[in-house]
Amino acid sequence: MLELSGINQYYGGSHILSDVHLSVGAGELICILGRNGVGKTTLMRSIMGMVGIKSGAMTFAGQTITQHTTEQRARAGIGFVPQGREIFPLLTVEENLKLALAGRRDKIRKIPSQIHDLFPVLLEMRHRRGGDLSGGQQQQLAIGRALVLDPKILLLDEPTEGIQPNIVVEIGHVLRRLNQELGLAVLLVEQKLPFARQVADRFVIMERGHIQASGAMDQLNEELIQRYLTV
Ligand SMILES: Nc1ncnc2c1ncn2[C@@H]1O[C@H](COP(=O)(O)OP(=O)(O)OP(=O)(O)O)[C@@H](O)[C@H]1O
Ligand SMILES: [Mg+2]
Known part of the structure; x- marks a missing residue:
């Protein structure tokens, strides 16, 4: 896809x-x-058209998107949760979600109830300012905001960075649920190995801008970890 x-x-x-x-x-x-x-x-931002590429081609759902703007890619169904979350701190949770709705192709301007099913905290705290949420809650808001657009694929850049363990587990469950129940494709950047192992089916290892290895998650062996991942 x-x-x-x-x-x-x-x-x-x-x-x-x-x-x-x-x-x-x-x-x-x-x-x-x-x-x-x-x-x-940089790879995630390139897929979103947020940084220009020198050469190469990208297709999504059978269409060439190499020249498309970020907005066109989002409308085509590529959802993005950036590193560091980038929610609007002064807007409420509800306002953050509603702002994202404006990007939908259809005329739906109501927050889909599915978002609140997945993240009840976003309903509970709908009137709270984004900046007043905990890091984990902000991450849930950032994922909710991406899901508002009803994407076909969801890109997430280090969604567990700086987040307390219980919310990391919750985010893992939500990603698996979205993948298994709704068939959403997920491309995740992650540095926490246990989380990656628990959530993903396949891995891709990058080193200095090259893809060095890839395979089924159970093929991620000690040698690859030592060579490319341990600090
Ligand atoms: N806007 C920019 N201008 C110039 N160089 C940049 C810019 N953004 C990133 N770089 C450089 O490009 C390289 C790749 O950065 P990138 O942020 O893609 O890495 P990363 O794998 O996401 O790292 P991290 O795990 O720390 O998030 C780094 O050497 C970085 O310093
Ligand atoms: Mg990064």
């Missing part, structure tokens, strides 16, 4: 993404692993 081929990206003179090929099938749950600074966020 999402295909990247031969993606090269530069920041100024620095070659950040090198000939990246990646394919996410419908209903797949894939985790991108890699140490700090290897280009994971």
Whole structure:
């Protein structure tokens, strides 16, 4: 459903993404692993059209999206939860979600009840300002906001970063539920190995902008971990 081929990206003179090929099938749950600074966020932002690429092609649901704007990609069904969450701190939970609704293709302007089923805390705290939520609650809001657009694939960039363990578990359950019950494809960037193992079916390892290894999660062995992931 999402295909990247031969993606090269530069920041100024620095070659950040090198000939990246990646394919996410419908209903797949894939985790991108890699140490700090290897280009994971740059890859996610490239998929969203937030940074320009030098060469390569991207298709989504059979359409070439390489030249599409971020908004067009979002409307086509690519949901994105950025690293650091980036919710609006001064707006309430409800306002954050409603703002996202404006991006829907259909005329639905009501927050889908599914969002509150998945994250009851967002209903409970609907009048609270985003900035007054805990880190974990903000992350749930950021995921809820992406789901408001009814995506076909959800990209998440380190959703467990700086979050208390019980909410990490909850987020893991929600991702599996979305994947299994609704068939949502998920492409996740994650540095916490136990979480990645629990949630994802497949892994992709990046190092200095290259994809070095990939496979079924049970093929992620000690050698790969030592070589590419331990700090
Ligand atoms: N806007 C930018 N301008 C110039 N260089 C950048 C920019 N953003 C990132 N970089 C550089 O590109 C490289 C990849 O960064 P990126 O944020 O994609 O890594 P990452 O794998 O997401 O890291 P982390 O695990 O710390 O989030 C790094 O060397 C970083 O310093
Ligand atoms: Mg990053």
